[in-house]
Amino acid sequence: MSIAENIIHWYKNNGRDLPWRHTKDPYLIWLSEIILQQTRVDQGMPYYYRFVDAYPTVNDFAQADEEGILRLWQGLGYYSRARNMHKAAKLVMTDFGGIFPRSYTQLLKLPGVGEYTAAAISSFASNEKQAVVDGNVFRVLSRYFGIDTAINTSAGKKQFAQLASALICENEPGMYNHAIMDFGALICKPKAPLCEQCVLRLGCVAYNQDLISILPVKLKGKASRNRYFHYIVVEKAGEWVLTKRGEGDVWANMYEFPLIETPGDMESEEIMALPEYQAIFGKAKIISIAEPIKHILSHQNIYARFYQLQEAASVIEKNPHWNYYNSDNLDKLAKHKLIFSFINKNIMY
């Protein structure tokens, strides 16, 4: 039995039953694939149901407003995925006559759809013979064949893509793609893989040469940097001030409280002495209202503190340059994790 036949056989008995595998609708498959980029199935599942319910068709998605889409995406991270989806949906309506593409080449034209996602959708929706290469495939192939080329180099990506294409099943490429990803997720796991249950272990180089913990090889990236955020929670008669982040930084376009970032950690006294604080709040005093929070992202550690204006200052006039939101409207805004978890804990009891 070939490696592909082996994996497919395993899959037919052990594969996961996932909702997006019950459809051939490229739109629904696309929804699932974007949601699952760099995201575990368990984490993405509730979001998939949420989006299918809110936007059953690509036309519904295209006509939605971006705020609503981002609000649904709230908490999932990598928010540019949601904005690219909106662009892609509109592109399908304008350039594809409202018919969601299902071929590899056409899918690649959609923003947010790269080689992996195009291969996935085209193979699942049309049974096109395009091999997916995701984290699972890198791991399974590098271990089975004992390939130590780093997977996060262009040489590695090229080598594994060629190998994956050579291995893909002729008759059922879609099922093969599902199978090898499930196999990587359930058996050939990153840590503590279930080699005793593995149907490929007899031919697996990593298993036979004790290289499981070595493969796949991945070059280390840059260390994380530290950032220090100070959020000023301004409330006036049951309404809160939130501002929208810009582009070009983490959490693009997401809402948060007015923010002052400092190069190092600071106490409230030092914050109040900053020109950028005084330009907005004058001599109003702030007090810390919550424990500092360490929020860890892939490439930065964010140390966040939350403050409020002291009571004498809390009756200051509304600032005409700010937007105020009552608790209902606050809930509708698309906020990043740091903010909505603060709100859930301290405002929306």
Next chain:
DNA sequence: AATTCGGGGTA
């Protein structure tokens, strides 16, 4: 070719 885009699970 390297970096950046989140958030959470696992050992």
Next chain:
DNA sequence: TACCCAGAATT
């Protein structure tokens, strides 16, 4: 703590 997850876009 370090690594990983149905990766893609930007620099």
